[in-house]
Structure formats: structure tokens, C-alpha cells
Amino acid sequence: MARLGRRFFVSGAVALAAPWVTRPSLAVSAMGFDDARHLLSRTAFGATPAEIAALASTDYTAAVDRLLAKARPQAASPVPDWTNEPLSALRERHREAQSSRSKTADGKPVNEAARIVREEGSQLSNWWVEEMLATDQPLVEKMTLFWHSHFTSSIQKVRYVPALYRQNVLFRREALGNFATLLKAVAHDPAMLIYLDGVRNVAKQPNENFARELLELFTLGEGHYSEADIKNAARAFTGWSVDRDSGRFVDRMRLHDAGEKTFLGQSGHFTGDDILAILLRHPRTAETIVEKLWREFISFTPDPHEVKRLAGLFRGGNYEMRPLLRALFLSPAFRDPANRGALIKSPIELVVGTVHVFGLPVPDATPLVRMMAGLGQTPFAPPNVKGWPGGESWITTSTLLLRQQFLRRLIEATTVSSLDGNMAMMPRPGRRADRRQQMSAPSMAPYPVEGRSLRGPADEAHLGPTLDGVDKATLLRALLSRAPVDPAAGAAGSPGAVVAAAMLDPAYQLK
Amino acid sequence: MDRRQFLFGASTLSFVLAARSALADQAHRVLVLVELKGGNDGLNTVIPYADPLYHQFRPGIGVARDRTLQLDEHVGLHHRLEALMDSWKARDLAVVQGVGYPTPNRSHFRSIEIWDTASSSNRTLSEGWVSRVFEGVTLPHGAGVDAIVADTNALPMTGPGLRTIVMQDAANFLHQAEAMKKTQDPVGNGNPALRHVLDVRREVNAAAAGLHAKLRDGPVPAYTFAADNGFGHQLDLATRLLLARVPVMAIKVALTGFDTHANQAPTQERLLGFLAAGLATFRKNLVAANLWNDVVVLTYSEFGRRVRQNASGGTDHGTAAPHFVMGGKVKGGLHGAYPSLADLQDGDLKHTVDFRNVYSTLARGCWGLQRDFGQHPVRPIDLFA
Numbered sequence: 001m002a003r004l005g006r007r008f009f010v011s012g013a014v015a016l017a018a019p020w021v022t023r024p025s026l027a028v029s030a031m032g033f034d035d036a037r038h039l040l041s042r043t044a045f046g047a048t049p050a051e052i053a054a055l056a057s058t059d060y061t062a063a064v065d066r067l068l069a070k071a072r073p074q075a076a077s078p079v080p081d082w083t084n085e086p087l088s089a090l091r092e093r094h095r096e097a098q099s100s101r102s103k104t105a106d107g108k109p110v111n112e113a114a115r116i117v118r119e120e121g122s123q124l125s126n127w128w129v130e131e132m133l134a135t136d137q138p139l140v141e142k143m144t145l146f147w148h149s150h151f152t153s154s155i156q157k158v159r160y161v162p163a164l165y166r167q168n169v170l171f172r173r174e175a176l177g178n179f180a181t182l183l184k185a186v187a188h189d190p191a192m193l194i195y196l197d198g199v200r201n202v203a204k205q206p207n208e209n210f211a212r213e214l215l216e217l218f219t220l221g222e223g224h225y226s227e228a229d230i231k232n233a234a235r236a237f238t239g240w241s242v243d244r245d246s247g248r249f250v251d252r253m254r255l256h257d258a259g260e261k262t263f264l265g266q267s268g269h270f271t272g273d274d275i276l277a278i279l280l281r282h283p284r285t286a287e288t289i290v291e292k293l294w295r296e297f298i299s300f301t302p303d304p305h306e307v308k309r310l311a312g313l314f315r316g317g318n319y320e321m322r323p324l325l326r327a328l329f330l331s332p333a334f335r336d337p338a339n340r341g342a343l344i345k346s347p348i349e350l351v352v353g354t355v356h357v358f359g360l361p362v363p364d365a366t367p368l369v370r371m372m373a374g375l376g377q378t379p380f381a382p383p384n385v386k387g388w389p390g391g392e393s394w395i396t397t398s399t400l401l402l403r404q405q406f407l408r409r410l411i412e413a414t415t416v417s418s419l420d421g422n423m424a425m426m427p428r429p430g431r432r433a434d435r436r437q438q439m440s441a442p443s444m445a446p447y448p449v450e451g452r453s454l455r456g457p458a459d460e461a462h463l464g465p466t467l468d469g470v471d472k473a474t475l476l477r478a479l480l481s482r483a484p485v486d487p488a489a490g491a492a493g494s495p496g497a498v499v500a501a502a503m504l505d506p507a508y509q510l511k
Numbered sequence: 512m513d514r515r516q517f518l519f520g521a522s523t524l525s526f527v528l529a530a531r532s533a534l535a536d537q538a539h540r541v542l543v544l545v546e547l548k549g550g551n552d553g554l555n556t557v558i559p560y561a562d563p564l565y566h567q568f569r570p571g572i573g574v575a576r577d578r579t580l581q582l583d584e585h586v587g588l589h590h591r592l593e594a595l596m597d598s599w600k601a602r603d604l605a606v607v608q609g610v611g612y613p614t615p616n617r618s619h620f621r622s623i624e625i626w627d628t629a630s631s632s633n634r635t636l637s638e639g640w641v642s643r644v645f646e647g648v649t650l651p652h653g654a655g656v657d658a659i660v661a662d663t664n665a666l667p668m669t670g671p672g673l674r675t676i677v678m679q680d681a682a683n684f685l686h687q688a689e690a691m692k693k694t695q696d697p698v699g700n701g702n703p704a705l706r707h708v709l710d711v712r713r714e715v716n717a718a719a720a721g722l723h724a725k726l727r728d729g730p731v732p733a734y735t736f737a738a739d740n741g742f743g744h745q746l747d748l749a750t751r752l753l754l755a756r757v758p759v760m761a762i763k764v765a766l767t768g769f770d771t772h773a774n775q776a777p778t779q780e781r782l783l784g785f786l787a788a789g790l791a792t793f794r795k796n797l798v799a800a801n802l803w804n805d806v807v808v809l810t811y812s813e814f815g816r817r818v819r820q821n822a823s824g825g826t827d828h829g830t831a832a833p834h835f836v837m838g839g840k841v842k843g844g845l846h847g848a849y850p851s852l853a854d855l856q857d858g859d860l861k862h863t864v865d866f867r868n869v870y871s872t873l874a875r876g877c878w879g880l881q882r883d884f885g886q887h888p889v890r891p892i893d894l895f896a
Contacts, residue, residue, distance in 0.1 A: 367635055
């Protein structure tokens, strides 16, 4: 009865405010603008006022369930054509290029291998950033990025770019999938085997690199294992390697140490799979993942009680990601208004999110990738095996200034690079833009400002279709996770000025 | 099998990040970039007065022969640039003619990006050329700032190679800090993320305030800048930074308004007047402070303008244009060839000097660094005495 009464009350109130809402079941638990904004700011790359408004009228739990509903486990953007190239073909390409002895302008021999890695790496980063911009399921890309920063591999060391592409495909497949499946796949993953020297881990000379990071960073965390555990785990993984021709996983039985190992108090003729099974039974593994997810989605400081509860649920649920994320998004801490704006946007979130909110066309993602690099987050090149430390470390004096400059540039822009950024611009009489330039009627004044603001300082943003026509109060609430720090941001002015001020406000750095 | 050769053989494993080399010990010169926003009309700046074609293409807006300041028997400066003649006579004003790049782009945004990043016209870079020059170079810690931008376009100095401060940002930060003091700083309480952002901003403020103090307590320019169009103010700031010996690699200023599609003459003449007066005062100040040898000025603009004037007494977006390089150690005179008015491409001038060769020359002349930007051929210009 009480429920009915409440329902009546709420729907009545909503009906008063919005008489066009006729379905009480919809209105009963509409989450409202700020909750919707918060959910999107944590699970998507930026959100436009329209996207927030669309979510605001729905029920929170239903929205979370829809967020986690069956998603495509693949990217939609077209993939570069070399991603299936076997290692042998790449090696052959190197050999050919090296023998042709091409020289640079100043006569130095071209380092062909470095050139191929650089070019393929740049194409791969562009592809991923394009996917982040275009995707209709941003949470999948966010979790792909999360796994990339957890199970790190860097192009600087791997240098076989197709393997990094395949690792990215794996992260996306298990983004909302199963952590146990992912952990096992990562241990067999060629990029990881190269990055943490699995390929050098053989019975005669075990290499402990992967085993150490597996225990310290990927599962248990420091303090929950001994040096002997690392040595024994390394022995168990001996023989897991990468085939020299296909570039795929190979189990070299001859190089495996089949002897008895003792690992975390258990003994046996363990293989790598056995070690992973033991780690998945250890309660710390789930806790490590939950703590990290907390820092990604909720706040800087995980609540130990909640971590234990969620980790128990995770392990008990056979490491399925969806139930865990559902519990996380429905948790009181996630919804606590005090945690709105309690995290700092990563460079990728800042760049992709801002471009998304502005609805800017991106003919070429290269400038965005380079900006991410300048701000400290190069896709496929985490700084070390710990991944990006994130949190406060994203903001230093130099990155804050660079963030500010990037935002100023976007405020002035109507497109990320010119519409013809990739093409040599010869005048083509049929093109409208060229005709405009050739025409000379006085009626063209003021001359079209194409992206570059000739007004001078970037104190007013050019509003595209995603922001045009939205009232100033809504713009402010959509762009900022909390009230602006600087009073100026809320002051009078055109909508474009409000947007510019909001984006340059410190609060814009928060999510 | 040698495990080191697992992937591609030993040669590829030798790939290492270039070691950061220290900036050559020799005293460097500060580069002062002067951006002429909107696309300055080069043909009415350095005027090919002796060419009959010039007067044919520009029956209305062409500058009469007796109103040009002759530099040689072919070209002369617009009379509104008269203030620059002291520098020309002192042989420390270089005029580089026909500066541009292949397959020119006529979009403001794209073309200035090409100039600012020293890219070729078909490549997009987002890092500024000055920043790229300093990649892998250890800079002295000095003021904590390597480059200062007095206008708002920081792109030439943007990138991981340099710590660049945009004075407007610094001023905003200071202003914001003031505003926050008044609001008793209630924000950030209980939000560690926000507190951190504000702490870092305070640090930037402190650097900016330090700079401010240096400027406030530093020597005052002997000659006052005219207070027009913000340009004089920016040059005043640049002068004070130099007089206070703030150890930066580069400073940038800008003069806006060169997009003259209609009724060009009064607008461009006014701007050329600002430009010449500003640069002349700048030069006099640095000469007086005995610093002129330590400074190199470069003007640049996204493009020159169409050769033929349009029906509105203006000019549309074009290609190559002349630019000025000034400084006590600069070799004055005309450099490069004036593009032919008889050999146009789609009504535009063909460039004779690739702007990236100007940059390579400046990287060497200002900072002693050998750099190219992928231009072919790499052809240094004889700009330094």
C-alpha cells in the first residue's frame, strides 16, 4: 500500500510539472537530470544535454540494466588491413625494406622496422579513438581501456602491432564478459608473452617477469605472496610462447619445467593453468579488481567493507563482469551525491568526451591521439607495467596548462582538423567552399569563419547541433559535474560564452 | 636461436629513444614570433612596384609607385611600414620573399595549423614546430617556463617539448584565484579530486605571479608602445620579459584583422602601421638595453592573398607571401626570389621559399639546433651574420 501511495505521489508531482507525462510507470522513478548525468559521465565518454535528458526520464535500475544488456563484443569501425598479418610476413617486409636501403633526406638509412611500428601503431591508435568516438556502447570501450591499463602491454616493447590489435579485441570481447576467461586468455596472449618476457621463460632459464606482475599487479597485490611463489609460478608457465611464423600462441612442451612446484602453500606438477586456477580461488584476486574498478567508477578511496561485499559477489558469481558492474552502479557509494565530480577525467576521457559533447566531425583522429600523448595517455603505450597511475597524477602544472590550451582550441574549432585535412587543397570550382573563396560579392561579408576564430580570444564557443538551442542553465548542468568553481562561469552572457567559461572552469576536469 | 633475435633480428632491438642532449652551451637567442592573423596581403606589403602586371591585377588597391619605399629596383615597402626603414638601413631587417609551401591550403584554420606545426600540406600534426625543435633537448630549469604566448594561439609552442604558458591563461588563473579568495574557498572541501586540481592551479598561479613580479620589478622599456589593437600591449609584455631576462626560448605575439575581403586598403594600412610602429619601438628598446643581438623576430601569416583584387576592393585567400626577420645578428636585405606575377597557379603566386627552410634556419640561428621538418630539399637561408 505504501508503495502505491508513493507512486501516486510521485507521479502526481511529475504530472504537475510535466503534464505531457502520461505513463505513471515511467514517471514513478525517473532518475532526474543529475543522476543521469552522473551515470553517463562515469560510463560513457562525455554526454550531450540530449543524451542526459533522454536518460533522465527513465528508471535508474532499468537504465543500469540496459547499459549492461547484451552488447556487441566487437568494434564497429573498419580495421586496418595489416591486423591479420602473421609474424613471418612482417619479418619478410622488414628484410625487403632493409635491403632496399632507403635513405632519409639527410642520407641516414631508414630504420624500416621502427617506421612500420610507428605507422601501424598510429593507425591502430586512430582506429581505437575513432571507435570510442563512434560507438553506441561507450561502456564497452571504457572497460576495454580499463583492461588495457590493467593487463598492460606497450607497443614500445611488443613491436608486433597485430598482436596488440588482437589483445585489444580480446579486452573488448571480455569487457563485459568474464574475468576468469580474460585472465586465462591474457596469460596465453602473444602481446603479453612478448611484453612480460613469457617468450623467454624456459625450463633452463625461467624468466620471472610475467609471474611477478601476475601476482603483484594482475591478481593478489603486494604482500600476499612470497618470492618463492613467484619463482615457482614462473616455472609453471615455462614453455608458453609465441610461434615465430604465425605470431600466435604456442605451447613448447620441450621447454616446460614439468617438475613439482609449491605455490601459495599447495604443491603439484603445476602448469600455468593450475597457477591461474589457484589465483582465481584466492579472495584477494577479486578484491584487487574491485578496488581498481572503484577508483575508475566511484572515487579515489575504496570503502573496504563495500570492496569485500562486492568481491564476494564477484568471486561467488564465477567472475562474471555484468553482475559485478550492476552491483557497483547500484551501490549507495556510486549514487552518493558527494561522489559526483570526485574523479579526474583521464586524457582520453577529456579529449574524446569533449569532442563528443561538441559533436565535432573528426576527419582524422591523429591530432587527438597526439594530444592524448601530450597529456600523458598514449593508447597502446602505457608508461610501464603498472599502467597509467591515473587519479591525481593526471593533473600537473604542465598538463593542466596543456588541457586548458586544448580546450581553448576546441572552443575555437568547428572541426578537429579542416574538412580537407587529409587532402591537398587544389581549388575545385565545383566545391562550395572554393567557390566561396573565389566569389567576391560584398554580400559574403562577414567572411565565413571556418574553424579558426578570427574574433580573437576564445571567450565564446561555437555551438554545433549538440549544444545549440539548449538553455544556459542546462548547458552548465550538462557540462559540469558540480557547481562551477569560478563564479564567472555561471554569469550572464551568450550560451557560447557560458560553454566556454564552463569548459575552462576547474570543475570541467572532473567526472 | 638467439633469443634476442626472437622477433625481427637484433637491428630492430637497437631502437632506443634518442638520448636527451643538452642544449648547446652557446648563448641562445630568443625567437619572437609575430603572427599576422587572417592572412596578410603580401603583395601590398612588399610591393613589386616595377612590375606592370602588379598594377594590372590591382587597378584599385594597387599601391602607387611614389607611395612605396624602394628597397631595390623591383620592390618596395608599403609606405605605412616606414618605421621599419631604420632597421632596413641598419641592415638588420631581412625580407624573405615568396614564403609558402607546396599544394597550399586556403582554409584559415588548416593553413595556420600547417605553419604552426611545420607539417606538409597533406599531413596533420598537432605539436607545434618550436616544441618539436626541443624534443630530446634538456632545457635549463630557469623560470619553470620555456615559452610565453602573449596572444591566444599557442600552437607553435604546444607539445611535450616545451613548458609553455599562455599569458591569458596565467592572467585568468590569477583572476580566478582572486575571485576564489573572496568566496572563502568553500569548494574542494571533501572532494580530493577538486582539491588537487585547485592545488595545481595555485602552483601555476604562483609561477604566473612570479613572472608578474619579475615584470613589475624589472626594467621599464625606454620607449613606450602605442596602445592600439592589443599589439602594442603584447610587444610591451615581450619587451619586459626580455629586459627582465626571463630565460625563455620563444615568445609569441599576434596582430589580428588581416582577412581583408572587402575595402582592403584602409584596414590593411592601419594594421601595417601598427606592425611597423610596434616592431620599430620593440627594436629601439632592445637596442637601448643592449639586447638586440639576443633576439630574432619572425612575422608569419596563414597565407598571402589572391593576386587579382576582387570586386569589393579586397582580396581573397591566396598563397605565398614575404615575411620579415629582424634582429641584431640578422643579415639584412632581400632574401629569396619574388614570385613571378606572370607565372601564377590558379591566380595565386607560386612560392619560392619553403617556410620550413626558414624554420630550420631559425632553429640553427637561435638555438644552435640542426633540425629539418621533412621539407625537400633542406635549404638553409643565409639569414645570420
